[in-house]
Amino acid sequence: MGVDIGLEKFLATSDGVLVKPPQFFKTLQGKLKSLQRRLSRKQKRSKNYEKQRLKVARLHHKIDNRRKDFHFKQAHALCDAGDLVFMEDLDYRVSAKGMFGKHLLDAAFGQFRTIVKYVCWKRGKFFAEVDARGTSQKCPECGGEVKKDLSVRIHDCPHCGYKTDRDVADGQNIRNRGIKLMSTVGQTGMETACADELPGVGLTLPRQVSQPRKGKTRKPKK
Template sequence: MILNYRYRIYPDNEQVELLDEWLETCRVSYNYALRELKDWIASRKCSLDRCSLESEYMMAADYPFPSYHQQQNNLPKAKKKFSRLQAVPSQVLQTNIRRLHDSWDSFQARGYGFPRFKKYGQMKSMLFPQFKTNPVSDWQIQLPKLGKVQINLHRPIPESFVIKQVRVLKKAIGWFAVVAIESDIELPSPVPHGHAIGVDVGLLSYVATSDGYIEKRPKFFKTAYRRLKVLQKRLSRKKKRGKNYEKAQLKVAKQHNYIAFRRSDYQFKLAHKLCDMADTIYVEDCDFRIMAKGMLGKHTIDAGWGKLRDILEYVAQKRDVFVGRVDHRGTSQVCPNCRSEVRKDLRVRLSECHECNYVVNRDIASGQEICNRGRETYRGTPEKQEIGSQVVLSGNLVVDKWRNLSLDSRGARSISDNGSPHCNNFRAKAIK
């Protein structure tokens, strides 16, 4: 089992200068290796009866492809020629070349996304892949050729875990260390069990569950856009590549980090809240990148549904909660009670079925249909869950009753009307 813990580190001024120099050296070596790769490709794709309009760097026919192992073996020779490479730890340079060839392998597998050259200041992280002993001790972390750096251990590393590698990450607000820890402990994969809910996401209702809970969408970008607009306007008036331009650019980057951190913190708390509600969660198997290309693309990207789904799956695995993906097509066009088709456009926010006279909020109905499809998709569980609708004609699913549930057997409390992801430790019961 491998986990990543991210901590804030506080290097002194000399260490900051050294880290910046290392990042710049990694950027130069990355671009050099990429240039060698592109030259080899260009020398092999030219036609025999014509040449490039400008010029082309030609290589011998027996010159091998610049693979990862070849470029890695050329690093000791390059260090003798370029002295700045000797200041950087050797394994950091090797992992930097590995990053390039990972991008190249990904490009070959997908067919798009050719690796690009890194501009000045665009290299933001470096990897220390190996440690002989535990580098973390007494609120300090020992890094090769850098020494001890102050680290904020806001959560301790478990005793049974061993530190495998550390990635130093540079952000506008400061430096971070992403510590990868490993243990022989294997967590069993969760299976569908207990109370199940379906979760629907949207712009009006950020999250709507099949149990009737609705979470309004927080507008992270819109609430902070006013300040961001002022900072960007000041940046546009500065002379490029000047000191004042860099200061203004740093303020813009800090504002973007502030927005991203707020969104990530909220989504983690919301994921824990959903895990408190049920033992099995069904979500939509939707490609949100397609939705981001529409007229509401800015709001879709600000909502970050794809990241919320990934965070939910990560949190649920640690808490033994099963998360399953189901088909998202037409979930709002089907009555969750009788499963008949109920056609409506986006202006209609109420689902009214003329077959069974079941009336419910559109987003809640979509969540209930997602739960129905989840039970049909992930059938045959150890508890032999029956396939059935989430609601019945008698209207037993009442939100007020659900919110006023008493403590259950696991010591959880009910949700208040103004429930927030900042209030955890509750679990909703199934309405029988």
């Protein structure tokens, strides 16, 4: 299963599953601003200041817990749907410095990928990261190049006529790259395993295994 994550949709899988972004920080941003405004009016190091500071800290902790709980639930849902999970190899810290930094930090894509990796390991599923370059500019069916701007949300291939949601197509490209990566590793392992069957290739025993001597063994003296 290929998983594409973004701001328009929190995640889109290669199977066509779409999940909307929850935006936990945005929903509680008004309440957080009100608490921080009250905190700024308190005298520092006073008892009222410490009480208000704890209220702000508790709200931050509540937002973080809701986000982490959502991430774990989505990670388990991905493991329920498939045995192989592939995601893009991206550095989200660089993207968070742009104009959509607050939205990216609210989604916490890096934390979500780490949680998915952990849940896959815990449940015995396979997880891998693939190259993210050009996943949105190729057709998952024919492999042809289909250039699209960010405003275009539908993938419509002029080469083969395949049409689907843009994010679903990205997830399918991620899945195809992951399967290709696994098949390449599998072919290498198969060639190595079958090397002993080829003619002219001898079986080399390790040093720990004693090799039989050539010739007759001496008879013990009486």
